[in-house]
Amino acid sequence: xxxxxxxxxxxxxxxxxxxxxxxxxxxxxxxxxxxxxxxxxxxxxxxxxxxxxxxxxxxxxxxxxxxxxxxxxxxxxxxxxxxxxxxxxxxxxxxxxxxxxxxxxxxxxxxxxxxxxxxxxxxxxxxxxxxxxxxxxxxxxxxxxxxxxxxxxxxxxxxxxxxxxxxxxxxxxxxxxxxxxxxxxxxxxxxxxxxxxxxxxxxxxxxxxxxxxxxxxxxxxxxxxxxxxxxxxxxxxxxxxxxxxxxxxxxxxxxxxxxxxxxxxxxxxxxxxxxxxxxxxxxxxxxxxxxxxxxxxxxxxxxxxxxxxxxxxxxxxxxxxxxxxxxxxxxxxxxxxxxxxxxxxxxxxxxxxxxxxxxxxxxxxxxxxxxxxxxxxxxxxxxxxxxxxxxxxxxxxxxxxxxxxxxxxxxxxxxxxxxxxxxxxxxxxxxxxxxxxxxxxxxxxxxxxxxxxxxxxxxxxxxxxxxxxxxxxxxxxxxxxxxxxxxxxxxxxxxxxxxxxxxxxxxxxxxxxxxxxxxxxxxxxxxxxxxxxxxxxxxxxxxxxxxxxxxxxxxxxxxxxxxxxxxxxxxxxxxxxxxxxxxxxxxxxxxxxxxxxxxxxxxxxxxxxxxxxxxxxxxxxxxxxxxxxxxxxxxxx
Amino acid sequence: xxxxxxxxxxxxxxxxxxxxxxxxxxxxxxxxxxxxxxxxxxxxxxxxxxxxxxxxxxxxxxxxxxxxxxxxxxxxxxxxxxxxxxxxxxxxxxxxxxxxxxxxxxx
Numbered sequence: 001x002x003x004x005x006x007x008x009x010x011x012x013x014x015x016x017x018x019x020x021x022x023x024x025x026x027x028x029x030x031x032x033x034x035x036x037x038x039x040x041x042x043x044x045x046x047x048x049x050x051x052x053x054x055x056x057x058x059x060x061x062x063x064x065x066x067x068x069x070x071x072x073x074x075x076x077x078x079x080x081x082x083x084x085x086x087x088x089x090x091x092x093x094x095x096x097x098x099x100x101x102x103x104x105x106x107x108x109x110x111x112x113x114x115x116x117x118x119x120x121x122x123x124x125x126x127x128x129x130x131x132x133x134x135x136x137x138x139x140x141x142x143x144x145x146x147x148x149x150x151x152x153x154x155x156x157x158x159x160x161x162x163x164x165x166x167x168x169x170x171x172x173x174x175x176x177x178x179x180x181x182x183x184x185x186x187x188x189x190x191x192x193x194x195x196x197x198x199x200x201x202x203x204x205x206x207x208x209x210x211x212x213x214x215x216x217x218x219x220x221x222x223x224x225x226x227x228x229x230x231x232x233x234x235x236x237x238x239x240x241x242x243x244x245x246x247x248x249x250x251x252x253x254x255x256x257x258x259x260x261x262x263x264x265x266x267x268x269x270x271x272x273x274x275x276x277x278x279x280x281x282x283x284x285x286x287x288x289x290x291x292x293x294x295x296x297x298x299x300x301x302x303x304x305x306x307x308x309x310x311x312x313x314x315x316x317x318x319x320x321x322x323x324x325x326x327x328x329x330x331x332x333x334x335x336x337x338x339x340x341x342x343x344x345x346x347x348x349x350x351x352x353x354x355x356x357x358x359x360x361x362x363x364x365x366x367x368x369x370x371x372x373x374x375x376x377x378x379x380x381x382x383x384x385x386x387x388x389x390x391x392x393x394x395x396x397x398x399x400x401x402x403x404x405x406x407x408x409x410x411x412x413x414x415x416x417x418x419x420x421x422x423x424x425x426x427x428x429x430x431x432x433x434x435x436x437x438x439x440x441x442x443x444x445x446x447x448x449x450x451x452x453x454x455x456x457x458x459x460x461x462x463x464x465x466x467x468x469x470x471x472x473x474x475x476x477x478x479x480x481x482x483x484x485x486x487x488x489x490x491x492x493x494x495x496x497x498x499x500x501x502x503x504x505x506x507x508x509x510x511x512x513x514x515x516x517x518x519x520x521x522x523x524x525x526x527x528x529x530x531x532x533x534x535x536x537x538x539x540x541x542x543x544x545x546x547x548x549x550x551x552x553x554x555x556x557x558x559x560x561x562x563x564x565x566x567x568x569x570x571x572x573x574x575x576x577x578x579x580x581x582x583x584x585x586x587x588x589x590x591x592x593x594x595x596x597x598x599x600x601x602x603x604x605x606x607x608x609x610x611x612x613x614x615x616x617x618x619x620x621x622x623x624x625x626x627x628x629x630x631x632x633x634x635x636x637x
Numbered sequence: 638x639x640x641x642x643x644x645x646x647x648x649x650x651x652x653x654x655x656x657x658x659x660x661x662x663x664x665x666x667x668x669x670x671x672x673x674x675x676x677x678x679x680x681x682x683x684x685x686x687x688x689x690x691x692x693x694x695x696x697x698x699x700x701x702x703x704x705x706x707x708x709x710x711x712x713x714x715x716x717x718x719x720x721x722x723x724x725x726x727x728x729x730x731x732x733x734x735x736x737x738x739x740x741x742x743x744x
Contacts, residue, residue, distance in 0.1 A: 608744030610740030612736045612739070613668075613736055617667055
């Protein structure tokens with residue numbers, strides 16, 4: 001089965017190609033079913049590869065399948081090669097698994113859309129790109145996928161491109177991601193220059209054997225981290241993710257919660273030996289950026305009223321947790337949280353999509369309330385997702401978040417405290433959302449005038465095809481923690497599985513105070529989660545305390561506006577200046593050379609008379625001149 | 638006069654004759670405008686070279702020079718076929734045309 005891993009990205013690509021040609025002919029729902037089937041088949045292959053890998057001894061779990069030589073230029077040699085190792089297969093498992101569920105959901109959600117088949121074309125292309133990203137054996141294949149997912153993200157955010165806000169949000173995501181892509185390219189160039197190869201095993205081996213100096217490793221690590229910040233929406237490049245909610249909800253769930261935004265964390269984990277030999281301040285910087293983003297986004301989420309915006313900021317916040325883990329050397333915890341987050345955040349997004357579907361495209365939580373009776377399955381599954389993200393045991397999110405905070409404590413208690421505050425806020429704003437949407441009094445009739453076309457408006461439960469993915473994801477959110485339970489070493493399944501990939505970079509915290517008191521920390525985490533939920537219940541359900549939702553937070557700390565006014569003012573002038581230099585000096589040089597050649601040609605062509613006798617005379621004179629030259633130099637003929 | 642009659646032609650004589658023929662041919666190509674005459678002048682130049690080849694081959698006792706002449710004659714024959722064909726087709730289209738009138742390649 002391991003020889004067949006190229007099928008994992010190839011099957012969604014096939015689905016994409018078939019839908020490009022036949023999508024309109026197949027129509028709804030066949031084109032959606034085809035796309036879903038392709039991703040599901042890809043999932044089956046991945047499962048097969050997983051069982052093959054796990055039956056091998058740990059140190060042999062590294063299999064490369066080379067498709068063809070992609071870039072053979074001099075000493076640079078890059079293959080289109082796929083790598084099957086515990087990390088890539090873990091990623092591929094949840095990308096294809098959750099991808100299948102979300103494709104299935106989208107068949108219901110996109111029902112009646114005039115561009116139904118186009119949606120699945122993009123969705124398949126996205127899954128293909130994402131799998132290239134995670135399965136790539138070298139940075140260039142990963143970069144191909146990296147750009148591919150960025151492009152698909154752009155297409156899908158502005159899928160309803162006739163809406164001005166959607167078109168703008170797509171452009172914003174694309175442009176912001178370019179900043180990060182610059183970092184990835186720089187990191188690639190540096191790695192190629194220093195290690196002489198782009199393959200992960202080559203780069204990581206150079207780092208482990210000491211061939212890579214600490215300075216170079218620092219530069220490579222920082223550049224790739226800039227790329228990761230762009231793709232995974234960390235400070236200061238997070239701004240595109242909340243706007244990306246303009247896309248259809250399945251897109252938000254698949255791309256902007258479960259898969260694409262975790263690419264940055266994946267890349268950091270992939271090159272963990274490089275980060276391990278970099279200067280110590282690099283991991284510290286990553287941890288600080290991560291925890292700062294987590295707190296920053298959580299404070300904004302507290303004051304949002306759009307059901308999807310809350311989840312978007314929550315995603316930014318949870319990604320911050322993953323970077324905190326990476327910075328603390330807790331790569332297993334980062335991947336663990338990535339997987340559990342993919343379960344519960346995809347669940348929450350799909351749940352919110354179900355609510356939006358049932359509310360006839362109403363996204364304002366102030367106009368919802370008491371939906372649990374009308375949408376029982378959505379409400380039930382959403383509540384499971386809420387408990388998972390809030391950190392209530394035994395749901396999945398509790399275990400992964402706790403593991404991250406354990407490592408953060410071992411690195412620095414300050415990181416732990418900030419992380420805990422964020423966890424408190426997470427429990428608080430998620431409870432707020434659940435109460436506003438599913439409990440309290442029904443507020444949708446207050447605005448019935450706006451829904452005049454529907455007559456007496458009543459939210460309804462979504463069709464079964466949308467509920468099935470919700471139920472499956474809810475199940476996974478409940479049991480997801482089993483992958484890595486903290487109690488005994490035997491229960492660290494994920495750690496044992498990932499060990500060959502991360503053993504060089506993983507921090508050893510067994511001797512730390514935090515590890516010895518891990519049950520105490522576990523207890524604190526439970527108390528914090530419960531108090532966050534209770535506090536929120538007091539504010540929003542009992543209404544004992546007035547809600548504090550300052551406009552500053554609702555506006556995202558005015559960060560967007562600050563960027564707009566900076567980029568529109570001084571930034572704009574810098575860009576104009578650069579454009580002027582490009583137009584006059586760079587283009588001037590190029591056009592000048594062109595004009596010089598043109599003028600010289602215009603003059604010289606006059607020598608060509610077209611008269612045969614002139615040419616003959618020139619040949620004759622030339623022969624005479626040559627003869628004279630030979631004679632003068634005394635050459636013996 | 639008797640000395641002249643008795644004199645055996647030496648290689649130099651042949652070379653001088655070849656040079657004269659070549660010169661006539663070259664001047665003819667340069668000054669005449671009738672394509673057919675120019676063509677004949679080129680043949681003259683080729684044969685002047687042939688003559689010098691034969692003369693030198695005889696002088697040096699090397700058969701190589703004479704062999705080359707056969708090649709030149711074969712190539713010249715082929716060239717005549719192509720060249721005459723072009724000239725005839727041009728003349729048929731524009732009767733009385735001179736070499737200077739055919740200047741479509743002027744820059």
